Amino acid sequence: MPASPTSRDLRLDFFRGLALIFIFIDHIPENILSYFTLEAFGFFDAAEVFIFISGFTAALVYGRRLVEKGVIYATAQVLRRAWQLYVAHVFLFVIFIAEVSYTVTTFNNPMYNEEMRVADFLDEPHVAVIQALLLQFQPTFLDILPLYILMLVIFPVVLIGMQRHPLLVLLPSAALYIVVQIFGIVVPAYPEGHVWYFNPLAWQFLFVSAALLGHARIRGQTRLPFARVLYPAAAVIFAAAFLIKLSWTIHGVWDAFPGLLLKQLWPINKNNLSPLRLVPFYALVVLVALRVPREAQFLQSTAARPFVLCGQQSLEIFCLGIILSVLAHFILTEYGGGVWMQLAANAAGITVMFLTAAMLAWYKMVDRMPPLRTVAAPGRPSDGIAK
Amino acid sequence: MTRGALLSAAVLVALVVGSPAVHAEHECEVPPEMMQVSAKLPHLAARLRAHEPVNIVAIGGASTTGTAAGSPDLAYPHRLQVALTKLFPDVPITVVNKGVPRQSTRQMVGRFATDVIPEDPILVIWETGISDAVRGIEVDDFTSALQAGIDEVKNRSIDIVLVDMQFSRSTATVIDFERYLTAVHGVADLDGVYVFPRYEIMRYWSEQNMFNFDEVAADERARLAARVYDCIGRKLAQAIKLAVQ
Secondary structure, three states: OOOOOOOHHHHHHHHHHHHHHHHHHHHHOOOHHHHHHHHHHHHOOHHHHHHHHHHHHHHHHHHHHHHHHHHHHHHHHHHHHHHHHHHHHHHHHHHHHHHHHHHHHHOOHHHHOOOOOOOOHHHOHHHHHHHHHHHOEEOOOOOOHHHHHHHHHHHHHHHHHHHHHHHHHHHHHHHHHHHHHHHHOOOEEEOOOOOOOOOOOHHHHHHHHHHHHHHHHHHHOOOOOOOHHHHHHHHHOOOOOHHHHHHHHHHOOOOOOOOOOOOHHHOOOOOOHHHHHHHHHEEEHHHHHHOOOOHHHHEEEEOHHHHHHHHHOOEEEEEEHHHHHHHHHHHHHHHHHOHHHHHEEEEEEHHHHHHHHHHHHHHHHHOOOOOOOOOOOOOOOOOOOOO | HHHHHHHHHHHHHHHHHHHHHHHHHHHHHOHHHOEEEEOOOOOHHHHHHHHOEEEEEEOOOOOHHHHHOOOHOHHHHHHHHHHHHOOOOOEEEEEEEEEEOOOOOOHHHHHHHHHHHOOOOOEEEEEEEEHHHHOOOOOOHHHHHHHHHHHHHHHHOOOOEEOOOOOOOOHHOOOEEEHHHHHHHHHHHHOOOOOOOHHHHHHHHOOOOOOHHOOOHHHHHHHHHHHHHHHHHHHEEEEEEHHOO
């Protein structure tokens, strides 16, 4: 298929699929494979990739609908997607509750009794459940979907603003990000003392700036401006961050190896999306945009296919990955976590994700097929995250 | 059966049944890589060399208090005192227990001025991180609190050893310790402070089935907890010995 601004950009699917696999791997504590994900050699991790691509595709999909069918139609579509994410979040929350209440009621280790307060919320389920429904209760691993939901809820405003003028959106978003960096503002959560792990006031900038890039694409700007300056700058920034983080990772395993600039830079704040994460991440975006063409052969290859499929079913595969990582962790703690067991757990989890993605793609294809009497080629798959 | 085999069987029985000390010593074993200590404790080392009395304060949470074992004498700080006294018989050594359950790292730092410094210790053992992980305190906040505590102790020419979290098979899947473990070991690495890898060691023991609370009757649990605390005390004493050599 010739690359036109309207044909599906498989890079988005592929890299989002890869990010989902990385999120699964990184969510298994002390997983040997996590030495080979973005986390090991970038100041950032798969979360940035996920939010960036989500913002970018949201602008592509809903931006087109806004142009074609108007504000109300596009807004309704965005809100439907937010609702799907919300339902998925509640589904994950139910699984979490099941796991914690089971663990706590069968718990018999006196060495932990006094400190095992994770289940305090079970004493006040009427509050906890409502807080979860309000996205204010974000137990471990249930923290990125609330951010994504919130981003989509405000997205219609972003969309309309971008349509008027990109700066109308970029300036407030960047200003808010900078204010958060300077004053360290956090968003409180439940129970008392908790905060939103992904501070939406900071992370919105990644989502919105990605949406602006997506918006530029549908406006017909498919080439990166200032590529001649941007490319070497991005290469230098990415390479520097890569070497520094790699030295930290090696230092973590082998003490004698020096961690470069460790004293000056560590720890790098994730809650508020420190510029030390954001800038090298955007450097990577520039490198990929310039070095991996849309029509790159490997994107069509059999090897890339499972990742592309995962990226195309991102919500389901994300939730599945979370459940599988908790399950894998449980099995590894319960039955020993040697290297081979770890590799087996990773392989099993990734296989289940691939197969599920293939199955979901099949369902979608069947759903789209015209009635049997009018046999025709299936229509063009819709773009991005929207069904 | 030959006489030799009978004899060795008898010795084996005697070893297993007869001598609880040998029994316990064997049970506390960990792989050598978990007992590597590169940091030094210069102030403590000087005291020990001079044969002057040594005062140690153990500050921490519920696993420092040791209520699970049933008596303060069975908590890890007292077991540490017993083990250290065996290793350095000619120096009077006291370990003061300043455990208060369910405090965050920040709250413990607030107790340094009243609970730790007035005891005039030469070494502070700081067991922390569990409450922070359970409560989900912001990792950056946790990190800066740790740093503040370490600085406060070090600036007074007192040595410090950190003790990281407890491991428990059933809690491992519902509490996310990894971020906090990384922070503790990261801060310690920057400051050249030794962290006793309690989490790793207890996980090893758990994998070796040395302690498994799932298959133990309710009235046996305190005894099991006491055994784990005793092993922690012994291993910590060994690590401290390595750090003063």
